[in-house]
Amino acid sequence: MNILFDERLDGALPSVDREALIAHLQATLPQLTLLHREEDLRPFECDGLSAYRVLPMLVALPETLEQIASLLETCHAWGVPVVTRGAGTGLSGGALPLEKGLLLVMSRFSRILEVDPEARIARVQPGVRNLAISEAAAPYGLYYAPDPSSQIACSIGGNVAENAGGVHCLKYGLTVHNVLAVDILTLEGEHITLGSEALDTPGFDLLALFTGSEGMLGVITEITVKLLPKPEVAKVLMASFDDVEKAGKAVGDIIAAGIIPGGLEMMDKLAIQAAEDFVKAGYPVDAKAILLCELDGVEADVHTDCETVRDVFEAAGATDIRLARDDAERATFWAGRKAAFPAVGRMAPDYYCMDGTIPRRELPHVLKSIAELSATHGLRVANVFHAGDGNMHPLILFDANAPGELALAEEVGGKILELCVEVGGSITGEHGVGREKINQMCAQFNPDEITVFHAVKAAFDPRGLLNPGKNIPTLARCAEFGAMHVHQGQLPHPELPRF
Amino acid sequence: MNILFDERLDGALPSVDREALIAHLQATLPQLTLLHREEDLRPFECDGLSAYRVLPMLVALPETLEQIASLLETCHAWGVPVVTRGAGTGLSGGALPLEKGLLLVMSRFSRILEVDPEARIARVQPGVRNLAISEAAAPYGLYYAPDPSSQIACSIGGNVAENAGGVHCLKYGLTVHNVLAVDILTLEGEHITLGSEALDTPGFDLLALFTGSEGMLGVITEITVKLLPKPEVAKVLMASFDDVEKAGKAVGDIIAAGIIPGGLEMMDKLAIQAAEDFVKAGYPVDAKAILLCELDGVEADVHTDCETVRDVFEAAGATDIRLARDDAERATFWAGRKAAFPAVGRMAPDYYCMDGTIPRRELPHVLKSIAELSATHGLRVANVFHAGDGNMHPLILFDANAPGELALAEEVGGKILELCVEVGGSITGEHGVGREKINQMCAQFNPDEITVFHAVKAAFDPRGLLNPGKNIPTLARCAEFGAMHVHQGQLPHPELPRF
Numbered sequence: 001m002n003i004l005f006d007e008r009l010d011g012a013l014p015s016v017d018r019e020a021l022i023a024h025l026q027a028t029l030p031q032l033t034l035l036h037r038e039e040d041l042r043p044f045e046c047d048g049l050s051a052y053r054v055l056p057m058l059v060a061l062p063e064t065l066e067q068i069a070s071l072l073e074t075c076h077a078w079g080v081p082v083v084t085r086g087a088g089t090g091l092s093g094g095a096l097p098l099e100k101g102l103l104l105v106m107s108r109f110s111r112i113l114e115v116d117p118e119a120r121i122a123r124v125q126p127g128v129r130n131l132a133i134s135e136a137a138a139p140y141g142l143y144y145a146p147d148p149s150s151q152i153a154c155s156i157g158g159n160v161a162e163n164a165g166g167v168h169c170l171k172y173g174l175t176v177h178n179v180l181a182v183d184i185l186t187l188e189g190e191h192i193t194l195g196s197e198a199l200d201t202p203g204f205d206l207l208a209l210f211t212g213s214e215g216m217l218g219v220i221t222e223i224t225v226k227l228l229p230k231p232e233v234a235k236v237l238m239a240s241f242d243d244v245e246k247a248g249k250a251v252g253d254i255i256a257a258g259i260i261p262g263g264l265e266m267m268d269k270l271a272i273q274a275a276e277d278f279v280k281a282g283y284p285v286d287a288k289a290i291l292l293c294e295l296d297g298v299e300a301d302v303h304t305d306c307e308t309v310r311d312v313f314e315a316a317g318a319t320d321i322r323l324a325r326d327d328a329e330r331a332t333f334w335a336g337r338k339a340a341f342p343a344v345g346r347m348a349p350d351y352y353c354m355d356g357t358i359p360r361r362e363l364p365h366v367l368k369s370i371a372e373l374s375a376t377h378g379l380r381v382a383n384v385f386h387a388g389d390g391n392m393h394p395l396i397l398f399d400a401n402a403p404g405e406l407a408l409a410e411e412v413g414g415k416i417l418e419l420c421v422e423v424g425g426s427i428t429g430e431h432g433v434g435r436e437k438i439n440q441m442c443a444q445f446n447p448d449e450i451t452v453f454h455a456v457k458a459a460f461d462p463r464g465l466l467n468p469g470k471n472i473p474t475l476a477r478c479a480e481f482g483a484m485h486v487h488q489g490q491l492p493h494p495e496l497p498r499f
Numbered sequence: 500m501n502i503l504f505d506e507r508l509d510g511a512l513p514s515v516d517r518e519a520l521i522a523h524l525q526a527t528l529p530q531l532t533l534l535h536r537e538e539d540l541r542p543f544e545c546d547g548l549s550a551y552r553v554l555p556m557l558v559a560l561p562e563t564l565e566q567i568a569s570l571l572e573t574c575h576a577w578g579v580p581v582v583t584r585g586a587g588t589g590l591s592g593g594a595l596p597l598e599k600g601l602l603l604v605m606s607r608f609s610r611i612l613e614v615d616p617e618a619r620i621a622r623v624q625p626g627v628r629n630l631a632i633s634e635a636a637a638p639y640g641l642y643y644a645p646d647p648s649s650q651i652a653c654s655i656g657g658n659v660a661e662n663a664g665g666v667h668c669l670k671y672g673l674t675v676h677n678v679l680a681v682d683i684l685t686l687e688g689e690h691i692t693l694g695s696e697a698l699d700t701p702g703f704d705l706l707a708l709f710t711g712s713e714g715m716l717g718v719i720t721e722i723t724v725k726l727l728p729k730p731e732v733a734k735v736l737m738a739s740f741d742d743v744e745k746a747g748k749a750v751g752d753i754i755a756a757g758i759i760p761g762g763l764e765m766m767d768k769l770a771i772q773a774a775e776d777f778v779k780a781g782y783p784v785d786a787k788a789i790l791l792c793e794l795d796g797v798e799a800d801v802h803t804d805c806e807t808v809r810d811v812f813e814a815a816g817a818t819d820i821r822l823a824r825d826d827a828e829r830a831t832f833w834a835g836r837k838a839a840f841p842a843v844g845r846m847a848p849d850y851y852c853m854d855g856t857i858p859r860r861e862l863p864h865v866l867k868s869i870a871e872l873s874a875t876h877g878l879r880v881a882n883v884f885h886a887g888d889g890n891m892h893p894l895i896l897f898d899a900n901a902p903g904e905l906a907l908a909e910e911v912g913g914k915i916l917e918l919c920v921e922v923g924g925s926i927t928g929e930h931g932v933g934r935e936k937i938n939q940m941c942a943q944f945n946p947d948e949i950t951v952f953h954a955v956k957a958a959f960d961p962r963g964l965l966n967p968g969k970n971i972p973t974l975a976r977c978a979e980f981g982a983m984h985v986h987q988g989q990l991p992h993p994e995l996p997r998f
Contacts, residue, residue, distance in 0.1 A: 118755045119860055141757070163699060174699060176707070177676070190947035198856040198924040199888040200662060200673060200711070202932045202943060203952050203971060208675070208707030212699070229757035256617045258640070258728035300799025357697035361618050389698040425697040433701045444701060448689035453702050455958030459951060472702055 126157025625656025
């Protein structure tokens, strides 16, 4: 696929004397692993959004807090931008390097410092893998709830930076709801603890502000997360529908019935077929949509909820409802869902994965509109997503080698995100903005709002050296991108004069 | 009680020509209710922290967004500080007026704009009472979870400003966990929507930043809250202990057993006696401490949890365990707890209510230390609090008319808060910092951290006109207060050099 990186931003950054910087770092930090030869830099040129590739100027793999503090001090003094990278699994290009920047790779901060089963917390370094926390907590019957599909590889530091989600976030919340405290270093070398183990922290809620800030406010050096007891039982219901909109409506009906499933996922016909071809999960290939609904908790509770969900599915017009017989079949049902992205990937040379979020009640309408966009633009779109929390992942299928198809896919993707914003949703649910969705931020927010973002950024990083060009667009960029601020379809208060 | 207001801050504010300002506002906003005569201003001289009293320069009771926008525009242009007030029930002096400032009273913004049972949200104006939201949602079997004890009177706008809590926040979260979106006006007249109905909002999490910011970042004009389905059943267990520390340990044991009660409250001997004298709740007056544990959810689940909690209480050495027979007895058990503050108030001419939060595992240690502080200083301290989330409310009994007792109560209170910080907790759980705890902020945070708070404040309010002197102390104030930063007993990373 083409390299989509916007060279303008990097070009606007000041240039430093690369050789002098290398010599300075080698002299001041002789123990630091510093990569500077092209073959060493190449593995770091992209993150999980592999369409965007940039060779970093330098890569540092620090092993101590002193090394990070010293690196930041140098970058601050020399005016070198810093991009922090966890495991590099992010899907929005948040860890995309800068060709005039230092890439700070946190993979060596991989120690679990403490698991306290009584307080139900774990204190970990940022490079620890998401799943490794649950593995360390397992002997106590505990686990860390947010489960991005990359959880075997992604780092908890990256999870905090992107406010990562996952199948179980409907019930258990996003990363921001499962983190108690974060230690950071600012670019100016201030060491700050955000949050605490206590219920609430006075002053402004900087922990929540920092979570999802995509490396723009500071470098994470330690994280304290909540651990939850493993649910006693989990059951999965699969419902088939002959109409996508009916399935969409059933999602809202389940929540309206007072049930918060552990997971509530939807797949449309194209996704069902792809997954079934790939993993033989036993999916109904003639259905227009399926819903997978996982209910977890104590036995009696789960039993009651299963009955309620079954009733809701029937009332919503499900053509077939199956309860996984045992844990093996439950795993099979989920295997199809978990493999859906690569399965769809087999159906076309390329796909573009979106990550818009909408209020649940808008699901039927938005699914219909996506089908219309797909038809009018002649690109197939598969839908596989976290339906319960309205977090959609339309996969736009295309062939980057066919003239114009990449641009067409981007156009369809942009329109889908704008549609999400129009109905009161947002352009990202769990993947972050990164480099990928920076233009759509101009649709999500008005200039006043973007100005506040910049002011907050400057409160932490006045020189703008931390991950520039990600997450928050400049007003100039929005102006260039076009006046497309839609903000839930209207000015929030038409009666209020705008200043 | 004495007027404790620190005149230095107000004295440092610029003076405006009050008569000219009144004339200007009356000319530009002829429909606005503007109070300026002393007898009209008097009712607004304090909030729920009645020890602090200041007569505001002016009080405005706007009825439209245009009036607020115009008022803010004038205050910005004239350099007049603005304190926003909801229902005035706050306990930390967050809505304390300034004698050179305008008090913006939001009580006329009291409309419930929308209840959407399917999306389970309510959209309300900031002056709506907390309980009124649950009342409006009741026909749909829904309610708004955070329940500060002032919920019959306090406003949802004030709840957002202070990030209010309540008995049920252990299970259902603080205000920040139950608010989806807030519309604000900045002092510069920008209209900004923070958050959305969607799962996540891209960019920085300004909604969480704003929640609990105590009127320092903007004026709330509209709020969208989550609604929850009412639990099917609720049961309450009351356990008696012959030792406060045993009760404190039992709290941690319940959570460690994997149970999150709807409420988990503790009262010590003094509080038990006071409440029993006052409301005849059937409490064991010979016990050293009681725990009230409410379990809610579906029938079967609650039944199982009750058995588990009973086992935990027994293992922890409870001398008596009683399950409320029915809803009537459950209400009686709670009546004593809810009346505990006024009940304790009958035992001494004055009391000083603290609001520190600590990790649950520290409860036995901190309760013991409070008893020691009480003994060495000769002031009785009653403990009535949200034990489950470690949110303590020591009530220090004293007589303001006895020479030196007020100062002694303040000293004991300050020491208790510093103790909370030392064990990794915080100086507030749900009451906010306001004016009351501004000195203790210097203990909670280091100068780097306070500098970041000020920078964030300046991002929204560069001139510092919104609620100055609350929530965030100046560094000069901290220096004057003394070098008492303790930050969890040590520098967070002793190995890291401080810059």
